[in-house]
Amino acid sequence: MEGLSAFVLAIILVGLGLWTLIERRNVIWKLLGLNVASGGAILFLVAVAYRPQARPALLGLGPGPTADPLPQALVLTAIVIHFATLALALAYVIFLTEHRHTQDIHKLEREEE
Amino acid sequence: MGAVLLCALTLTLAAFALTRRRLLWGVIGVGAHSLALAGVYLFLAAPDVALAEAAIGFALVTFIFLLALRRTGRLVVAATEVYPLLYQEGDKIAGLEWEILRRFGQWVHRDVEVLWVNRADIPRLLAAGETDLAAGGFLPREGATVLLSPPLVPTQLVNVRCRPGPVGAVAGDRGQDHLPPDGLTYEDAGELAAALARGELGGAVVDLVRLRQWLLSEGTNKTHFALRDAEMTPLEDLAFRFALVPHETELHQALEEFLKTLASTGELERLITEHLQ
Amino acid sequence: MKWVARTAILALLSLVAVGTRHLFPRPDVAPWQEPTAQYGAENAVAAIVLGARLWDTLLEVLVYALAIAGVKMALGGLGRARPLPPVPETPLLRRSADILLGPIVILSLYIAASGHLGPGGGFPAGAILGSGLLLLALAKGVERLSQELHEATWERSEYGAIAALLALGGAFLCLGFPGSSFLVSANLLITMEVAIGAWVVLHYFARARGEV
Incomplete structure (x- = not known):
């Protein structure tokens, strides 16, 4: 039950985030959408790792089904890298606002032509 | 059951955040969504991921978004580009209204920052408090709820x-x-x-x-x-004017006073003839 | 052109949704107990992050440092025409920051040092330490805190931490695994790296957009 609802949530979150990424014209809104979509992708991997009635993969918790530790280890670093790349993207948004005076992607693109 | 409820809460928060029109609500909503998402990870037997998501996704990401939105000590002007009034030349902004705004920024001790936007977005940006002023050949529509400066x-x-x-x-x-x-x-x-x-x-x-x-x-x-x-x-x-939000009465008073001084010294007339001859 | 992207997204998502049914019934988890004990850990995730996939982690720490360097480059040249007056001291915030800072530092060090035994590890610990610095910055103002902390030294020690991490990891990848002592030291180094990186991001953002 948990696994299924997490899969559904992950797919909807990715859809919501990518939708915002396409529809909004403000670059900060686009980055917010990307943030939500990346959360959905991470949730998908965590849901893949889950097993029914599983417990965390720790020694000393005794026998019983456990979650798969490999996808969890993969997304752990992904979260941190996501923060760093997001900070880089926002730094360039600030840079653009100072030099091009707009956050509207259409105006930025027209200026480049 | 708890996991399903938490999933629903996460989804509601994300949908709430991404359908807002005001950027600040979007950022706050996405922050709350991250915290709920950390709870979902706990239900999925991933305490390491939940800890990282709560510490990074909730605290640090929300905070850098808030800092990117922040404009302390600035006078943010939402503007449309019109050639002799307010326009961009390379990296610099120029024009008659820019000269007035620059002097007004010195008068109120704030850095002026111009943000090019669409004309149709200006009332929303003013009402949401994302910008302080509107300029760039601003002609108010009938029934617009904005404070207007004296005609320029x-x-x-x-x-x-x-x-x-x-x-x-x-x-x-x-x-x-x-x-x-x-x-x-x-x-x-x-x-x-x-x-x-x-x-x-x-x-x-x-x-x-x-x-x-x-x-x-x-x-x-x-x-x-x-x-x-x-x-x-x-x-x-x-007449072209500047526009402000109705509750910014202090800034409006300062602007009126400033324009009065500018007109009484003849500076305003000089600027107008210089830019619009 | 937008409708192409919209259709592509819908198609992709439905493809993923259809594909997930192959995940059921779920296969058994590969035995992880024995390798985890071999690496000297009790937390399988820590054993994978700092053992089986050590190269991955080391290079991701490098990516993190590169992204932070990119933030410095993008925002380094941006200044304000009129520097802001210093933040006035608010006694309540100042006192609560003083009281909370100690526990936060201890908590993050505990999470880092016990990362191989239970949930935790260097990455969340670094983020918690970064939030602690953020709390202090709220009370004191970013500029003053950066002067009091001798930020230049910290930035140099960030590169020191990366170098030490790479050296440690490289040595153990060549010489074989010594056990939990490596896990603890690597976790502490990662904590240092992540916390200093987070602080640098906050400082540069605050300098470009106004005090916290």
């Missing part, structure tokens, strides 16, 4: 007709009030001029300053729309 530059709204066809105007501008029901609206003056040049439109409702800009640029970049032979009907005498 007098102008006239005219109906230009080159050939038979529909009439266009800039969306959200004063000209939209004068459009017939079959009139078309465009995002900004540049797109309006391009539509006129392509022959999509038979005429346009614009002010004299934008018309002058089109006349000056005619022939330079493939914008032949035979404006010189066009028929012009004056519609309304107006």
